[in-house]
Amino acid sequence: MKVITKEGTKDIWALWYEAGLVKFIDQRALPEKLEFFNAKDYRDVAFAIKDMVVRGAPAIGAAGALGMAQAYEQRRDMAEVAQVLRATRPTAHDLFFGIALIENAIKASEDPVKAAKVFVEDLVDRCRRIGENGAKLIKDGARILTHCNAGALATVDYGTALAPMRVAHRAGKNIFVFVDETRPRLQGAKLTAWELKQEGIPHALIADNAAGHYLSRGEVDLVITGADRITASGDFANKIGTFEKAVVAKACGVPFYVAAPISTFDPGTKDGKGIPIEERDQDEVLFVGGKAIAPEGTKARNPAFDVTPHGYVKAFITEAGIFKPSQLGKLDWMRKKRRRTGGRGRGR
Secondary structure (H helix, E strand, O other), X not given: OEEEEOOEEEEOOOEEEEOOEEEEEOOOOOOOOXXXXXXXXXXXXXXXXXXXXXXXXXXXHHHHHHHHHHHHHOOOOHHHHHHHHHOOOOOOHHHHHHXXXXXXXXXXXXXHHHHHHHHHHHHHHHHHHHHHHHHOOOOOOOEEEEOOOOOHHHHOOOOOOHHHHHHHHHOOOOOEEEEEOOOOOOHXXXXXXXXXXXXXXXXXXXXXXXXXXXXXXXXXXXXXXXXXXXEXXXXXXXXOOHHHHHHHHHHOOOOEEEEOOHHHEEOOOOOHHHOOOOEOOOHHHHEEOOEEOOOOOOOOOOEOEEEEOHHHOOEEEEOOEEEOHHHHHHOHHHHHHHHHOOOOOOOO
16 A cells, blocks of 8 residues: 655555564554554464454454464464464454465465465455456546445555545546544544545545435445455445445445455355354443543443345445345355355354
8 A cells, every 4th residue: 555654655565474573554553653563473463453453354364364374483383373363353254264274274284474475465466356346336526435444454455445446546537535434443534534645535534423414415426345244145244333324325325335355255154143243342432542431430332343234235346346245146256165164154
């Protein structure tokens, strides 16, 4: 991704492996500062995932794969490492995909570090192709709504939901992006707005509960979000607040698209009822910037994700093409993934 620094504009990945370290852009510090977090072992990688140094399903998958490879080089107990990493965040399917990929590489006597690096490089290429496919849906002058951050920070590079916007913008299309703030952690405000600024894409930050206002007034032409897990039916989990955006978009006749790589699809889980939903610390809701925003003693609920039924999705934008929910069961790559998981969802 393009990052503006004092030395000029640089291309930097969200995470990578170097000299035995898994290195991350520390997303907790953005947008105020560009800082890096160096994971020295798998417990540091687990902390980075759990504490949201890194977040976004594809990036978490890459972190899982690199953490496994690093642990193998350090001669760790791989069963324990896999257990610790899998326990960090239960909803994102890519995490389980990345860990399993390295487990399979080890069983096949392949170099796990090479396998992890190839996986990450391939993920970047897949996101590039998602961008190329999705950009075909974006007309010149399009006004787009997105929720949370599904950009390069969430996917290593390019992004999923933001990838089509990058490609369309670089092709000279005049686009505008409405960015939901995404309470309670403000990934839209802190991360998506930061990425769009780096890229020079016109945008405006809006409160989460303002999205319906712009949808109803005909000021949004399409909605594109990412996903953390997509089931066999096309039901999908994404950052909390996605479901209500999809419902309002359909009510207003605005097409709702989901952009995700094949690694995010979980055909072993039948529908949204089988997706585990992470519940995070209530303090994320009760405090902003360390300052309490509710009366002392107030309790809060903090689900990190919600599930959107497939009936609200116009189509899925993938590296393999654009598919309606009704087409998923007929795709060869979906059937192959289902056979590999024995019809069981990962991470449940």
